[in-house]
Amino acid sequence: MTDQALEVRFWGVRGSLPSPGNDTAMVGGNTSCVEVTGGGSRVILDAGSGIRALGDALMKRGEHKRVHLLLSHVHWDHVMGIPFFAPLYIPGSEVVIGAGPLERDHASGARLPLREVLKRQMTPPLFPIDFDAVGERVVTVDIEPDSAFMIGQLEITISSLSHPDPVCAYRVSFGGRSVVYATDTEHEEGKLDERLVRLCRGADVLIYDAQFTPEEYRGEVGPSKKGWGHSTFEAGAAVARAAGVKTLALFHHDPRRTDEGVAEIVQRARAVFPNTVAARESLALRFEAEPPHRQAAPAA
Secondary structure, eight states: OOOOEEEEEEEEOBSSSOOOSGGGTTTOOOBOEEEEEETTEEEEEOOSTTHHHHHHHHHHHTOOSEEEEEESOOOHHHHTTGGGOGGGGSTTOEEEEEEOOOOBOTTTOOBOOHHHHHHHHSOTTTSSSOGGGTGGGEEEEEOOTTOEEEETTEEEEEEEEOSSSOEEEEEEEETTEEEEEEOSOOOOTTOOOHHHHHHHTTOSEEEEEOOBOHHHHHTSSSSOOTTSSOOBHHHHHHHHHHHTOSEEEEESBOTTOOHHHHHHHHHHHHTTSSSEEEOOTTOEEEEEOOOGGGOOOOOO
16 A cells, blocks of 8 residues: 655755764764655655665665656755765666756856766766766756646645755645755845745745854854855744744754754754754654645645
8 A cells, every 4th residue: 555644754964065973973974865755656855975875775675766866956965975876876777866957067158957967976087987887877857946846646846045056945745745845045134035935835844954053154153154055943943934834854964063063953943943853864754644625735
């Protein structure tokens, strides 16, 4: 029987670069990778270093023949796991990779196709296996911003975010339940990103970039982080409140943030948005599908 629930599982929760060690073992040190399943369908959000373990798990379960991967953007910490994703090397497998608008090539000024970006990543001497050796198993899709489409039983809605290079947020819905993945976004102090609020309206969980504390962001502790393309738990809580989100999951933890430091941020966040959790590796959030007569219309 097909599982009638929307489930979110975290395989990588760090930002910028992996940070393994005793001080980060509870939250995890792998970079961004989230698996969302529902109704027998699956989508992977981002391909940071956490996707290696996910690929191994899919192989073990025999669920690697056709995989859908959506990238928020192509900064290194969000794509570094692609060359280590085991299904890529299995004959007969197909890996469908989609992303929104990418940065333009600095030399030509033309918009870079996703396939060209992936080829550049797997090019000797930067990586010993050339992309052409696996390229026949990869289908790339350049997604238009502010669009919507289906991956199996999962409905995907997209919105652009604020970041130094183009970034997309994704809302994944199934059975009247939904999760919003909004990593690598920078808030404007004192203002809400209305695009993100609309995307999040009534979502069961918002996965939000909370790399910096408010003090770090403003430069009260160390150099100012304004313009770096990341946000704070306060901004995430403001979006969650405005959109009527049920759970806020703090994500994209700074690589220097210890387990203790993440716990402190969660406690501060709960003072303004009580239903806040820290995204951590292996954490799974499960939402049973609503009865058909109670399922709300998808977000616009």
